[in-house]
Structures are given as structure tokens and as C-alpha cells.
Amino acid sequence: MKLEIERLRLNISAAERDRALLSIGTDPASIDPNGLLDATYMGRLCKISSHLALLGQTSLEDKVNASIGLGNVNDSAIDFWNIPGIEETCSGNKCEVRAVTRPYAQVTSITSSGGVSSSVFICCRCERKVCKVCCAGKGALLLSSANSKELSSTEGISSNNSTILDGVICKSCCNEIVLDALILDYVRVLISVRRISRADTAAYNALGQVIALPSGLHDKNGTSDSQLVVKKVLGNLLNGEESLAEFPFASLLYSVETAVGSAPPMSLLAPLYSGPQESYWRAPPSISSVEFSIVLGSLSDVSGVVLLVSPCGYSTFDTPSVQIWASNKINKEERSCMGKWDIQSLIKPTPELYGPEKAGHGNQVPRHVKFTFRNPVRCRMIWVTLRLQRLGSNSVSLDKSYSLLSLDENPFAELNRRASFGGTVESDPYLHAKRLLVVGSSVGDDLGLGSQQNSDQINVKSWLERGPKLNRFKVPIEVERLMNHDRVSEQYLLPASPELAGFRLDAFSAIKPRVTHAPSSDANIWDDSLTWLEERHIYPAVLFIQVSALQEPHNVFTVGEYRLPVTRAGTPMYFDFPRPVQARRITFKLLGDVAAFADDPSEPDTSDSLASGLSLSNRIKLYYYADPYDLGKWASLSAV
Structure with a gap:
């Protein structure tokens, strides 16, 4: 135990501990x-x-x-x-x-x-x-x-x-x-x-996938003035509509290739003024086309997409073309094209989109390009493709210094173009963007879904009120044998027993106490953890039943494992087997984090190290399905 304490003090994982023990010839399983x-x-x-x-x-x-x-x-x-x-x-x-x-x-x-x-x-x-x-x-x-x-x-x-x-x-x-x-x-x-x-580390890593640095997140107790500025800017960008693709109400279906040192791809869907304002997403120079699959939080009427230009701005050579699709399903074959736009032609009347962003632009509407659909489309997914102009298009100047008479295999290998930053550095162009805003309005339940849901509810209600074709009947057992502090139950069946269809388990009376250990001595009294979660939510205690059967001649096989839900004590729970089982003996094992449960304080105290409320004694009943007409036909038959 002292070694385990030192291991936890040094923040060494159990796997690292086991590897260290194996390196000195000690089997961890023997300890x-x-x-x-x-x-x-x-x-x-x-x-x-x-x-x-x-x-x-x-x-x-x-x-x-x-x-x-x-x-x-x-x-x-x-x-x-x-x-x-x-x-x-x-x-x-x-x-x-x-x-x-x-x-x-x-x-x-x-x-x-x-x-x-x-x-x-x-x-x-x-x-x-x-x-x-x-x-x-x-x-x-x-x-x-x-x-x-x-x-x-x-x-x-x-x-x-x-x-x-x-x-x-x-x-x-x-x-x-x-x-x-x-x-x-x-x-x-x-x-x-x-x-x-x-x-907490996982939460910060997840936050880092949305914004470049957690420190860039605005204070949750931000001033009302800054909130008013954000609302005013969004109002000017959206023209009274909603921003439908802001994290965490939307996400990317899959990640995309990203350059080293770039902001993460999820930053494109981050709230407007979250994260460092100078950071932006960019693709590696070798990538000439990238597609973002945006999944909206709910069915929405989308009227367009707004592309916020990165702080470096555009140049003649890295201005992409944009193509947008929309669909209510994930299959690309069923999506509809909303249009294709050449940003270079769109931003000619607005020369401020070229080059790096000027200082003092933060309180104004950020530089952006709008892609408006001809008609709003009701969808759940939006695909946005950014593609660099191909060589020889109108975005590439043919008077740049490269030789068409070069004997190299690639005559464009020595081609140097101006970078996006507008400086003297010469490099290949790359795709880059600051934010992607999906503009529109969410569809409520009363707009097109109400009638469908009402009909579904009626069908489900009629199905529930319909009488069952088959009933569950109890299978009598010969004897029940309990082992391992009543955590294992072996039930021996009569030779003429029918095929088993499943079992009924009455919920345990044990509880999961919220207090399992004393508080840490160096814990902050006013906890400001990022997750705001208790340990019972981080590592919930789970119980499950493992069922195995013995068939002649002495063949034991596992029927299945069933996770037990959290229910009120004594609640009957029914578990069907994957297929009918004919067996001489059925074994039930209670597995999982049994040590995390304790007896109810109102229950009598015992000296057992584990909760007595987790006993399987008289809690499991086997059943099979038969026609309701057979109920009462035989004296040994009874419903479960």
C-alpha cells in the first residue's frame, strides 16, 4: 500500500507501474x-x-x-x-x-x-x-x-x-x-x-480543440459592455437571423488536415470572440482543397454561410473558391448544391479584405464574405469546400519568374509566390479562414414535425395497448446455491424444464453513497474546477450480471452480460436471452464495481465487507414465453 501511495503521489499510471514491476521480474498479478x-x-x-x-x-x-x-x-x-x-x-x-x-x-x-x-x-x-x-x-x-x-x-x-x-x-x-x-x-x-x-486535463484538451488556448476564453463574469458589443456585431453580420453552427450546438463530422501551429479546425465553429484574436485555421501548403462537414444541432432553415477572413487577409494567389452543399442526411449522394462562388471576384469591390488586418478593427464588424442561397433550405448538414485556384486560372499571374523550358520533371518546382501576410517572404499559398457562420433559423417542433410526432405517438400508444401474443411463465428450479458472499447464484433446473427465454431480476436495495473518502487536504474550499463534476460522475459505479449455462455433457458457455440500470429498490427488470437456452444449470455472477455500493442506513448492519443489499438470494426468476391460453392450464405454470 505504501508503494501504491508513492505511485499515486508521483502521478504514475497503473500501466506504467506494471511495466516497472515486470522490468524487475515481478508479476503484478501476484501482488x-x-x-x-x-x-x-x-x-x-x-x-x-x-x-x-x-x-x-x-x-x-x-x-x-x-x-x-x-x-x-x-x-x-x-x-x-x-x-x-x-x-x-x-x-x-x-x-x-x-x-x-x-x-x-x-x-x-x-x-x-x-x-x-x-x-x-x-x-x-x-x-x-x-x-x-x-x-x-x-x-x-x-x-x-x-x-x-x-x-x-x-x-x-x-x-x-x-x-x-x-x-x-x-x-x-x-x-x-x-x-x-x-x-x-x-x-x-x-x-x-x-x-x-x-x-480536468481532458476538459482542457477538448477546449483546446475548439480554441487555440484556454487562456483566450473570455471571462465568464465579463462586463455587460463587451456582451453588448458582441450582440451588436452579430446583429450586423446575421441581419436578424441566428448563428446555427456555434460550438457546442454544432460540430464537424470529421477533422481535416491542419498546418503546424495553426488553430484547431473546431475553432472555425467557436463563438465569435473566443480564443486569441490573432489565431486562425490554416491548411498545409500541400493541400489545395478541403471540405468541412458541419452538423447542426437541430433541423434548421439555412439561408447562407458567412466566411470570416483571417487576420492575414487574402492575396492574389490564396483566394479560394467556395462550394456549398446541404442535406438532411449524412449521405453525400443525397445532398444538393447551393452554389459556387469565386471569392476573388466577390472581394474586388472591397479591397480591405486584402492584406493583414489593420489595427483598431476589433470593435467593428469583422472582415467577412457572405454566401447567400437563392432560397432557404431546410437541412441538418452543411458541406463547405474551399479550393485554391488551379495553375493557369485567372488567379495565377503568368508573368511570374518560372521557366517553361526547364528540363526538370516539375517545371513549377521553383515557383515562388507571395505569402498571405503581404510581406517580402515568398512561399506557396495555403487555405485559411477565421470562422464559418451558418445563417438561418432553427425549426421548431410545431413547424412540420408536430403532425408526424403526433401520428407516431398514436401508433406507439396503440401498440402498447395491444394485448401481448405471448406471456412470460415462471420456470421452476430444483435448488439454488449461493456462493462468494451471495454474489454468485447457481440455479439447477428440473430435467423436463422448457427452453429458457430470459430472467427477471428485482433491483437491489444497496445504494451508492456520495461520501466515499475524506476530502483532500490541499483541495480548494471554493472549488473552481473546469468540469464541476463529482467523482461519482467522472467514474460512475456500474454493475452487470454475467449469465452462463451448463449443458450436457459438461459444456459451460456464456449466455450474455447485462448491464444493470439505476432503479428503485425492488423494481422488476426483465432480460431476454439472445436465443432460447436449454440447460441443466444456470449461473448468475454479479460483477462490476460492487465495492462502491453500501447498505441503506435503515437496513440492519452486517459484518460483511460488501453491501448485503447486493445479495442475489431469491432475486432471480427464470421464465419462458408461451401463449396466454396456457396460463392456469397446468398447476405448475404461473406468470412472472
Whole structure:
């Protein structure tokens, strides 16, 4: 467990840990800390850890109250767990307890100057001098009433914490199971911190796919003046219509090739003033044509597309042609062409689109080119193709310095053209753009979809009210055998049993507690995480049932695996098999994150390490389908 703590502190993944163990000849599968504990001890340890997590949350609430002046702040060099590192041992002469001297005594001489705190405390039990390493964490003080050598339950936890937290308790006076609970809770905290950190990293990466830098995003508490400016600019661009393709209400169906150092392709659909204003998307110089497949959030009436010109502007050689298609389906064969435009001819009356953007242009309407459709089209997808003019077209000047009499294989290999930046640098042209705005209006449910939905609802209602052709009938079993703390159920069938069509499972009474560990000591009280998600949303606990059958002669095969939804306790759930099964024995195994569930507080307490509400006993009933006429025809038949 100490090695696992060091692994999490160093932010090393489990795969990297396993590779490191394999490099020194150790099989990771052979290391199982749970194998060192018996079931009874594990059950008590889990219950103490659950109480410790609740006390840790209470301690955080006290810290919040103290931060606003409603309580006393108890600052101490000892944190909630006080778990020493691999190389931290007893400080030596000043400590009279010397509880942490093994198994790390061999490195004491190496780590004597390693920065271990030399503070000396007084144990509230034995009143001996104790160093920081030999002290138990503050969580042990919260569980002080349970620190007895005859600990048999977790009842009687002290509620008067104000006087207890003023002192410390050494590890010699602390019960072993409480020290183990501190280690277990600390591991859970480190795992939670790593999961939240990875979720935040993934969120920032996703944000980076939309805008070039997360720091370029406008403050969420932006001034009303800036919001008014954005609304005014959008009003001038859209002429009273909506912008239908802004992230996250629209997206690209697939990514496109992008030059190194360019803004990501999704920046074309980002809100107008998000991200660095000087960044823009550009394609590699070797790409002469690119197609953007834009998926709108809902069915819309599209009247046109607005292309915002990048800050570098256009030149004679990189002015593209634009072709736009629209469709309500994803198949390109069914799309309709909305038109083709030559930007060079469109921007001749507006010479300000050429060259780099002038300073002080930010508060005005950004430079743009509008592609208006002849008639609005109702669609869900828009394809926009940008294509550079081919050599020999009117956009290429033939008086540029290249030799038609060159003996090279490619006579245009030495051709140099002016870059888009308007400077003296000579390079090949490339495709580039700032934003793509799809202009139009979204279609409501009452505009063309209402009648279709009403008819569909009527058809579904009539289908539901129709009587079933077949009914489910219970298949009687000979005996049920439970194993592995009632997580495995084997049901033996009678020899004359019919083919099985599925099983019914009554929902479990166990719950998923929101508090599973104490809060991190370095967690921000006012959480400003980008995701704003709890760990139970980042890594939800999932249960599923694995069904296997035994057929003659002794052939076992897996029927299927069924994920269990979150429902109210006792709710009947029906699961059909892929095909009828004729078997002598059916085995059900409860798999998944069973350790994340706990018994309802109103249920009687047990000593099991796992929730007793996850028991499969008398929860599963097998059934087969037959005609309703057969119900009651035989005494052994009953509906499920």
C-alpha cells in the first residue's frame, strides 16, 4: 500500500507501474493486498473507513465555517492521515515512541537529512514525546473512541471533537485497524485526486480543440459592455437571423488536415470572440482543397454561410473558391448544391479584405464574405469546400519568374509566390479562414414535425395497448446455491424444464453513497474546477450480471452480460436471452464495481465487507414465453 501511495503521489499510471514491476521480474498479478486480510477484518475495516470518510467531510465543513469566522481554526503540522513516505522514518533521539523504524530502518542513515520535520508533540494517551512520523493522523483522533484493542464494532464514535483535535495520538497507542483505515482512506483520496485531475486535463484538451488556448476564453463574469458589443456585431453580420453552427450546438463530422501551429479546425465553429484574436485555421501548403462537414444541432432553415477572413487577409494567389452543399442526411449522394462562388471576384469591390488586418478593427464588424442561397433550405448538414485556384486560372499571374523550358520533371518546382501576410517572404499559398457562420433559423417542433410526432405517438400508444401474443411463465428450479458472499447464484433446473427465454431480476436495495473518502487536504474550499463534476460522475459505479449455462455433457458457455440500470429498490427488470437456452444449470455472477455500493442506513448492519443489499438470494426468476391460453392450464405454470 505504501508503494501504491508513492505511485499515486508521483502521478504514475497503473500501466506504467506494471511495466516497472515486470522490468524487475515481478508479476503484478501476484501482488494482492486484499489477500493479506481475512473477510471479517476486511468488513470491519470497510466500516471504519466509511465512518472516517464522513468525519473527514465534517472536518471540512468545520474548516469552511472557520474560514468565514464561525469557528476556530485548528492548524497543525499533522494532516488528516499523516502517512509518511517510503524514506521517512523516526527522527531519532527526540522521539520516545519510535513507532516507525521498520521496515525502513535500513535507509535511516540516507534520509537523516531528508527534511523530516523535527517538531516534537505529546501523545494524549501515553504522554510521551513523539515525532511527526510516529504520530497518527488527525483522523485517528476523530475515531479515538474506537481505538480499543477489543474493537469489535464502529459504534460509539465520539462527537466531541473540539477537545480531541487539540492533541495528537502516537501510532503505538492507536489501534492497528484505525491505522489501516487511514491508509485505505488516503489511497482513495489520491485515486480521486488523480481522476479529477485527468478529467480536468481532458476538459482542457477538448477546449483546446475548439480554441487555440484556454487562456483566450473570455471571462465568464465579463462586463455587460463587451456582451453588448458582441450582440451588436452579430446583429450586423446575421441581419436578424441566428448563428446555427456555434460550438457546442454544432460540430464537424470529421477533422481535416491542419498546418503546424495553426488553430484547431473546431475553432472555425467557436463563438465569435473566443480564443486569441490573432489565431486562425490554416491548411498545409500541400493541400489545395478541403471540405468541412458541419452538423447542426437541430433541423434548421439555412439561408447562407458567412466566411470570416483571417487576420492575414487574402492575396492574389490564396483566394479560394467556395462550394456549398446541404442535406438532411449524412449521405453525400443525397445532398444538393447551393452554389459556387469565386471569392476573388466577390472581394474586388472591397479591397480591405486584402492584406493583414489593420489595427483598431476589433470593435467593428469583422472582415467577412457572405454566401447567400437563392432560397432557404431546410437541412441538418452543411458541406463547405474551399479550393485554391488551379495553375493557369485567372488567379495565377503568368508573368511570374518560372521557366517553361526547364528540363526538370516539375517545371513549377521553383515557383515562388507571395505569402498571405503581404510581406517580402515568398512561399506557396495555403487555405485559411477565421470562422464559418451558418445563417438561418432553427425549426421548431410545431413547424412540420408536430403532425408526424403526433401520428407516431398514436401508433406507439396503440401498440402498447395491444394485448401481448405471448406471456412470460415462471420456470421452476430444483435448488439454488449461493456462493462468494451471495454474489454468485447457481440455479439447477428440473430435467423436463422448457427452453429458457430470459430472467427477471428485482433491483437491489444497496445504494451508492456520495461520501466515499475524506476530502483532500490541499483541495480548494471554493472549488473552481473546469468540469464541476463529482467523482461519482467522472467514474460512475456500474454493475452487470454475467449469465452462463451448463449443458450436457459438461459444456459451460456464456449466455450474455447485462448491464444493470439505476432503479428503485425492488423494481422488476426483465432480460431476454439472445436465443432460447436449454440447460441443466444456470449461473448468475454479479460483477462490476460492487465495492462502491453500501447498505441503506435503515437496513440492519452486517459484518460483511460488501453491501448485503447486493445479495442475489431469491432475486432471480427464470421464465419462458408461451401463449396466454396456457396460463392456469397446468398447476405448475404461473406468470412472472
